Each structure stands twice: as structure tokens, then as C-alpha cells.
Amino acid sequence: MKVLVPIKRVIDANVKVRVKADKSGVETANVKMAMNPFCEIAVEAAIRLKEAGTASEIVAVAAGVQQSQETLRTALAMGADRAILVKSDAILEPLAIAKLLKAVVEKEEPGLVILGKQAVDNDNNQTGQMLAGLLGWAQATFVSKIALEGEGLAATREVDGGLEKVILKMPAIVTVDLRLNTPRYASLPNIMKAKKKPLDSVTPEDLGVDVTPRLEILEVSEPPGRKAGIKVGSVAELLDKLKNEAKVLS
Amino acid sequence: MSTLVIAEHDNAGLKSGTLNAVSAAGALGGDIHVLVAGQDCAAAAAAAAALPGVAKVLKADSAEYGHQMAEDLAPLIVRLASDYSHLLAAASTFGKNVMPRAAALLDVQQVSDIAAIEGPDTFVRPIYAGNALAKVRSNDAIKVLTVRTTTFDPVAETGGSAAIEELAGTGAKGLSRFAGQELTRNERPELTTARVVISGGRGMQASDNFGMLEKVADKLGAAVGASRAAVDSGYAPNDYQVGQTGKVVAPDLYIAVGISGAIQHLAGMKDSKVIVAINKDEEAPIFQVADYGLVADLFQAVPELDEQLG
Ligand SMILES: Cc1cc2nc3c(=O)[nH]c(=O)nc-3n(C[C@H](O)[C@H](O)[C@H](O)COP(=O)(O)OP(=O)(O)OC[C@H]3O[C@@H](n4cnc5c(N)ncnc54)[C@H](O)[C@@H]3O)c2cc1C
Ligand SMILES: Nc1ncnc2c1ncn2[C@@H]1O[C@H](COP(=O)(O)O)[C@@H](O)[C@H]1O
Numbered sequence: 001m002k003v004l005v006p007i008k009r010v011i012d013a014n015v016k017v018r019v020k021a022d023k024s025g026v027e028t029a030n031v032k033m034a035m036n037p038f039c040e041i042a043v044e045a046a047i048r049l050k051e052a053g054t055a056s057e058i059v060a061v062a063a064g065v066q067q068s069q070e071t072l073r074t075a076l077a078m079g080a081d082r083a084i085l086v087k088s089d090a091i092l093e094p095l096a097i098a099k100l101l102k103a104v105v106e107k108e109e110p111g112l113v114i115l116g117k118q119a120v121d122n123d124n125n126q127t128g129q130m131l132a133g134l135l136g137w138a139q140a141t142f143v144s145k146i147a148l149e150g151e152g153l154a155a156t157r158e159v160d161g162g163l164e165k166v167i168l169k170m171p172a173i174v175t176v177d178l179r180l181n182t183p184r185y186a187s188l189p190n191i192m193k194a195k196k197k198p199l200d201s202v203t204p205e206d207l208g209v210d211v212t213p214r215l216e217i218l219e220v221s222e223p224p225g226r227k228a229g230i231k232v233g234s235v236a237e238l239l240d241k242l243k244n245e246a247k248v249l250s
Numbered sequence: 251m252s253t254l255v256i257a258e259h260d261n262a263g264l265k266s267g268t269l270n271a272v273s274a275a276g277a278l279g280g281d282i283h284v285l286v287a288g289q290d291c292a293a294a295a296a297a298a299a300a301l302p303g304v305a306k307v308l309k310a311d312s313a314e315y316g317h318q319m320a321e322d323l324a325p326l327i328v329r330l331a332s333d334y335s336h337l338l339a340a341a342s343t344f345g346k347n348v349m350p351r352a353a354a355l356l357d358v359q360q361v362s363d364i365a366a367i368e369g370p371d372t373f374v375r376p377i378y379a380g381n382a383l384a385k386v387r388s389n390d391a392i393k394v395l396t397v398r399t400t401t402f403d404p405v406a407e408t409g410g411s412a413a414i415e416e417l418a419g420t421g422a423k424g425l426s427r428f429a430g431q432e433l434t435r436n437e438r439p440e441l442t443t444a445r446v447v448i449s450g451g452r453g454m455q456a457s458d459n460f461g462m463l464e465k466v467a468d469k470l471g472a473a474v475g476a477s478r479a480a481v482d483s484g485y486a487p488n489d490y491q492v493g494q495t496g497k498v499v500a501p502d503l504y505i506a507v508g509i510s511g512a513i514q515h516l517a518g519m520k521d522s523k524v525i526v527a528i529n530k531d532e533e534a535p536i537f538q539v540a541d542y543g544l545v546a547d548l549f550q551a552v553p554e555l556d557e558q559l560g
Contacts, residue, residue, distance in 0.1 A: 016513070017381040026382050038495075094350070095359045118495060122377050122384075124362050125346050129320065130354035138321055138425035141347045144488065154429065158488045159343040160265075160442075160497070162433040166319070168426045178478065178495065179488060214359035218372065219385040226520060229541035231532075235554040238526065238544050246524045246541065248446075248503040249470070 001111035003046040003055045005080065006101050006131075007039035007062050009071040010121040023219045035071045038116025040078075040183035041176045045114050045146065047079035048181065054148050057081050059108055063092055063100050069199060076194035077186030083199045088211060090204075096211035098130035103207035105135060110171065112153070117142050117175040128175035138168035144179040251280030251370060253336040254308075256327060258344040259286060259294035261316075266443045267340025269404030272301050274397040275338055276405065277367045281305045284412075285330065287323055289316035295414050302409035312419030317428035320348040325420045327352040331392055335370065341396035341498075342442075353394040360394040361386060365401045379494040379517040399442060400500035400521055434487045436474075438464075441490065444473035446503045447522070449492055451515075452479035453508020453529065453548055460486055462552045463507060469559040475499065475519075477509045493518035508548045511536025528552070 011017060011026070012034040018027045035043075049055035060075035062068040063086040072083035086100050105113060115128040132139035140146075140155035144163070147154045153168045158177045186194070204211045232238045242249040253275040258265040268284070275282045284298040287310040295309040308330065314322040327348070331337060337352065339345035341363040353360040365383070366374035372387045373395065441447065448470070450463050460474065467474050476486035478493060492499055494517035504522035509515060511527070511534055519525070520539055527540035530547050537543040544551060 011378070013514070017378040019382050026378060093359050095354060095357070098354055120379065120494065123379070123494065124360075126350035126353070126360055126362060129347065129350035132320075133324060133351035133354035136425075139347075139351065140426070141320075142343060157343075159431075160489055162431065162487060162489050164431045165429040166426050167429050169424065177488075179482065214388060214390050215361065216387040216389065217384060218387055220377075221383050221385070223376065223380060223383050226525075226539045228538045229525075229543065231537070231543045231545060235544065235546075235551055235558055238542055239555070239558055241542055242503065242524070242526070246503075248524050 001055050002057045002059065002108060003049060004105060004108055004110040004113045005042050005046050005058060005060050005075065006113065006115050006127070007043065007060055007071055007075055008036040008119045009033050009062060009064055009068045010036045010119055013037055013120055019220055019222045023221055025217070025220050033067070035074050036116050036119045038118055038176060041178065041180050042114040042116050043075045043078050043080060044181045044183040045176055050079070059084060059110065061086065061101065061104055063088060063097050065089055072199055073194050074186060076197045076199070077191040078184060082197055085199065085201045086204065086207065087201050088204050090211050091213050092211055093213050093215060094124050094126035094130055095214065096209065097127050098134055099209045100204060100207055100211070101131050102134045103209055112171060113173050115173070115175045117177050128173050132173040138172045140166050140168055140172065141175045142177045143174050144177050146174060251278070251335045252333065253278055253280060253282050253338055254330060254334045255282060255284045256337065256339040256345070256348065257284050257286045257294065257298050258340060258342060259288060259291065261288040261291040262293050264294055264297045265342070265344070266404065266440060267342045267345070267399050268298070269301065269407065270399035270402045271338055271340045271397055272303060273402040273405045274367065275336070276303050277402065278336055278370060280335065283308060285310070285327070287315040287318065287326055289313055297407070299412040299414050300408050300410050301405050303405060304410050304412040307412050307414045308417050309414050310417040310419055314419055314422035318344065318348070319426050319428060320351045321423045321425040322420065323348050324351040324355055325423070328355045329420060331356055334392065336393045336395060338395045338397060340399050345396045349394055349396050356392060356394065358390040358392055358394045359388065360396070361388055362396050363398050364395050365398045376517070379513050380520065381513065398498060400498050434489050438467055439471065439473045441473040441475055441497055442499055444501055446470045446472035447475050447499050447501045448472050448505040448507065449475035449477065449509060450480050450486065450507050451477035451509030452483060454480055454485050457485040462556065466552060466556050466559065469556070477515050506536050507552060509536055510534050511539065
């Protein structure tokens with residue numbers, strides 16, 4: 001079974017993001033970029049399926065600017081077999097990305113697509129569900145456990161009330177949550193080897209997809225800050241403040 | 251203008267997020283209809299009909315909606331969509347699961363997790379773990395939205411008397427099957443609606459120690475939450491996680507115990523009215539957002555708090 005793993009290049013989760021003075025977006029110049037953490041978990045999940053003998057080939061796909069190649073190389077160094085860059089300098093919204101991925105899926109015919117549940121830049125949490133809808137495939141979102149059972153895929157989902165188990169018909173879409181696994185680091189020899197793995201490049205035009213944005217970004221602003229309060233010296237003082245000053249306890 | 255709110259429910263009653271979603275629909279203006287798709291869901295439909303401001307409840311009572319799987323629910327939403335200018339659900343795991351699927355089938359770019367409505371097509375939403383707020387305008391004919399429940403006060407549960415219209419199902423797609431659930435059970439208030447939340451982090455050191463927080467929670471009528479580190483370490487169940495990728499809460503009082511205050515955690519609680527931090531490291535970033543900080547060993551401070559609450 002071939003597994004497709006869509007990955008996104010985002011500002012590193014440890015960077016303190018700053019809003020641009022002209023309110024057009026956030027500062028990206030000279031900012032450290034990295035693979036979206038949920039995508040790392042998705043890549044790791046695919047590698048484990050391959051190590052278990054279930055997956056035969058892992059194809060990583062990223063839509064975005066030329067530099068997304070670096071992120072694809074990281075996936076290759078972790079253990080993906082080949083990579084596809086859908087190169088575009090446009091702002092790509094989840095619907096457009098889902099359409100691009102659908103075109104790639106139709107060409108590659110994977111049995112399973114594993115995505116992150118959320119990209120930590122725009123926090124959209126949409127792409128996997130959209131791709132599943134466009135393909136008419138089953139979807140398991142926010143997954144913390146997967147197992148192939150007979151003809152189907154058993155997935156445990158992290159939902160608001162606890163955990164839910166679903167069985168999906170294949171081919172299927174999975175979006176991964178934090179608890180699925182701990183992604184490996186790429187070793188230096190594997191980073192070297194990754195440089196020789198195939199990395200193809202296509203464009204949205206090649207795939208016949210119109211990526212024109214549907215949303216206009218009117219303004220990106222700084223959220224109202226909170227000012228630090230006071231330090232209290234004891235539990236008794238804390239309770240007194242909560243009752244008599246903040247009046248949140250009676 | 252008219253809005254269809256997709257109700258989240260368990261057939262017997264509505265989930266709290268539905269009340270916030272109806273409230274957001276009210277902020278949009280126009281007629282509000284609520285879709286209750288389920289199996290043996292008459293009670294949930296009746297509850298939706300009782301919400302003030304709701305003009306009509308669409309009840310689709312059919313086996314394929316028993317567990318509200320996205321594969322079966324999205325086609326129903328798509329069938330109804332042309333009658334509405336807005337489709338809206340809470341940004342809960344339910345709304346996040348089904349709405350993008352429906353949006354894609356409608357060729358609409360969803361706007362996720364909106365925190366403010368500035369007009370029928372203009373919405374504000376947090377991005378980058380709440381480090382920035384994006385104001386966006388949607389140019390799609392139908393707006394598909396999920397709403398951040400903490401910024402839209404829930405509507406009352408009674409006062410309305412909407413008509414209930416029965417809908418036929420769309421038939422099972424047979425793509426996925428519900429195979430069971432393990433719900434976290436406790437008698438405490440729901441995390442996302444509780445007036446007081448007490449959360450523990452890696453500093454709690456063990457799941458047994460969460461018992462200390464539970465004792466305090468019971469005295470305060472509070473819900474218990476956790477940081478990602480506490481959940482990853484197995485100290486607390488996954489549905490306790492507060493943050494960018496967990497639940498968003500905004501109680502009157504949030505007490506963070508043994509939590510450092512990473513940006514991803516703050517994303518889920520910094521709109522709380524009053525924040526208390528108990529941490530032994532006076533440099534912990536949580537103190538930069540806390541109204542009241544107590545630099546102390548939690549294994550001393552929490553039992554003391556418990557005792558002094560009587
Ligand atoms: C993609 C991604 C998504 C994430 N999503 C979330 C999310 O949704 N929610 C979330 O919370 N995090 C999230 N995180 C993780 C986040 O970055 C932090 O790692 C996490 O919040 C840290 O948890 P913590 O504060 O419990 O642990 P730590 O950072 O280890 O802090 C523990 C604190 O406990 C204090 N402490 C220790 N012992 C005691 C004691 N005896 N008495 C008092 N204080 C003590 C320490 O001083 C320290 O400040 C995410 C990270 C990534 C990369
Ligand atoms: N530009 C992209 N290229 C490839 N995959 C993407 C891209 N954007 C998002 N994804 C995938 O979709 C997931 C969810 O992203 P989002 O819907 O933007 O929160 C990510 O974790 C990726 O797996």
C-alpha cells in the first residue's frame with residue numbers, strides 16, 4: 001500500500017510570532033521555519049506502517065514556495081521514499097490545498113493519506129476533512145491510534161468527551177493528533193541519503209487547479225495583551241484577594 | 251439572510267456548544283434554523299426548538315446519523331445549504347470534523363474558529379496560537395463558519411417555541427462505522443463551560459496527584475484541566491487538554507498549577523477573567539499573564555488551599 005503524507009512548512013512552533021507594523025500579516029523575514037509538528041507525527045506514522053510491512057512506499061507532498069523543498073527533504077531524511085513539491089508563491093487556503101492534493105491522489109493512487117490535524121500557523125484544521133470530502137473517502141480526524149484490521153482501518157479519535165473508535169473503509173484519510181507517536185529525528189547519514197531521493201516538482205497549473213483565494217485578509221493585528229498582576233505571599237492572601245478584590249470566590 | 255446551525259447533540263439533548271453557536275447566529279442577524287440530525291433524536295430536537303431566537307428546527311431522524319459521522323452528515327448539510335447564507339457550528343471536535351467536509355463539497359473556504367463577527371461576511375479569528383488576530387472577508391456565496399464558544403455567550407435553554415420539520419435522511423454512505431467510545435466520566439462541570447477551572451501541568455508529577463486538584467475542584471464547583479505535558483505524560487485524560495490544540499476555556503477563574511505557561515497553553519486560557527498561577531519557579535512565563543501569582547511548591551500550596559477552603 002502506498003501512503004501519501006501532505007506536509008506543511010510553517011514558522012517554527014518555538015518562535016515568538018510578531019505582527020507586522022502595517023498589519024498585513026506576521027513577520028516572516030529571517031524567522032526560523034520548520035515542518036508543522038502535526039505533519040512530523042504524520043510522517044512518523046507512515047514510517048511505522050512501512051516498518052510493520054503494511055506500507056510499501058511513502059510519498060511526502062508539500063504545496064508552497066520553493067523553500068518547502070527543505071521540509072520535504074526533512075521528511076525524506078526521516079524515512080519517506082520520495083517527495084512532490086506543488087510549487088506556488090500564492091497564498092494557499094485549505095480548500096485550494098485539498099484540491100491540489102486530490103489531483104496528486106488521483107495520480108498516485110495511495111491507499112491511505114495521513115495529514116496533521118492542524119497547521120500551527122493558521123490553525124485551520126480543515127485540509128484533511130476537505131480532501132476526504134472531495135475524494136468521497138472515509139475520514140478519521142484527531143487520531144491517537146491506528147491499526148489496519150482486515151480490509152479496513154481502525155482509528156481511535158481524541159474527541160471532546162474522551163476517545164472514540166471508528167472503522168474506515170479503505171482508501172481513507174487520517175488526520176493525526178499529538179498522542180499518536182513521538183516523531184524521530186533524522187540521523188546525519190539519513191540526511192545525506194535524503195539528498196539523493198527523488199523530489200519532483202509540479203505546479204497548480206500542471207494539476208489543473210485554480211488556487212485563487214476565497215478569503216481576503218483585511219488586517220492582522222496584535223491581540224490585546226494582559227498585564228502581569230501581583231505576587232501573593234501565601235495561600236491565605238491568595239484566597240483573600242480572590243474573595244475580596246477579584247470577587248470571583250464567595 | 252438566514253443561518254443554519256448544525257446542532258451537536260447526543261440524541262437525548264444538546265451539547266453546550268450548540269447554545270454558543272445559536273448565539274453567534276443571533277449576532278449575524280437573520281433567521282436562525284437548527285439542524286438536528288440523529289437517531290431517536292426527538293428530545294434533542296425539542297431542546298433545540300426551545301432555544302430563544304430559533305425560528306425552525308430541521309429534524310433528520312435516521313439510522314445513518316446515529317453517531318453523526320461526517321461522511322453521512324456532510325451530504326445532508328450540502329442538500330440543505332442552498333437555502334442559507336450561513337452554515338455554522340461550534341468549533342468543537344464535532345464541528346471541526348464535519349464542517350470542512352461539507353464546505354469542500356460546497357466549494358466554500360470555511361472560516362474556522364471565529365472569535366468575532368464584524369458583518370455578514372467579515373470575521374475575526376485567532377491565528378498562530380492566538381499571537382495574532384486575522385480579520386478576514388469571505389467572498390464565497392455561502393459562509394461556512396465554526397465559532398469559538400468562549401466569545402459567544404450561550405443563549406438560554408428555554409423561551410423559544412420553534413416549529414419542528416421532519417426531514418428524510420440521505421442514506422448511509424457505508425464509508426465509516428462507529429465502533430465504540432470511552433468517555434471520561436466525572437461529576438464535575440464541563441471544562442468549556444465551567445465558571446472555575448483548575449489545571450495541572452508537568453509539575454503534578456503523577457496522575458495520582460491530580461486527586462489533589464480534584465478535591466479543590468469539588469469545593470469550588472470547578473472543572474479540572476491539564477497542560478499538554480500532563481496529558482502526554484499520562485497524568486490526565488486527553489479531553490482535559492487546554493490550549494492551541496486542545497480546548498479553549500475562558501472561565502471567571504483559572505488556576506494553573508505546575509504549568510510553565512507556554513504560548514500553546516496560553517492560547518487556550520488567556521481570555522479567562524482572573525488567572526492564578528501556582529509555580530515554584532518565579533521566572534515561569536505563566537506569571538506574566540497571571541493576576542495573582544503564588545511562588546510555592548504545589549505539593550504544599552494545593553493541600554493548604556484545600557484545607558483553607560474548608
Ligand atoms: C504543536 C504543538 C501543540 C501544542 N499544544 C498544546 C496545548 O494545546 N496545550 C498545552 O498545554 N501545551 C501545548 N503544547 C506544549 C507546550 O509547548 C508546552 O510544552 C506545554 O504546555 C508544557 O506543559 P507544562 O507547563 O505542564 O510543563 P513544563 O513546561 O515542563 O512546566 C512545568 C512547570 O511546573 C513547575 N513545577 C514543577 N514542579 C513544581 C512544584 N513541585 N511546585 C510548583 N511548580 C512546579 C515548573 O517550575 C514548570 O514551570 C503544544 C506544543 C506543540 C509543539
Ligand atoms: N501547503 C500544504 N501542503 C501540504 N499539506 C498541507 C499544506 N497545508 C496543510 N497541509 C496538510 O493539512 C494538515 C492540516 O492543515 P490545516 O488544515 O491548514 O490546519 C497539515 O498538517 C498538513 O498535513
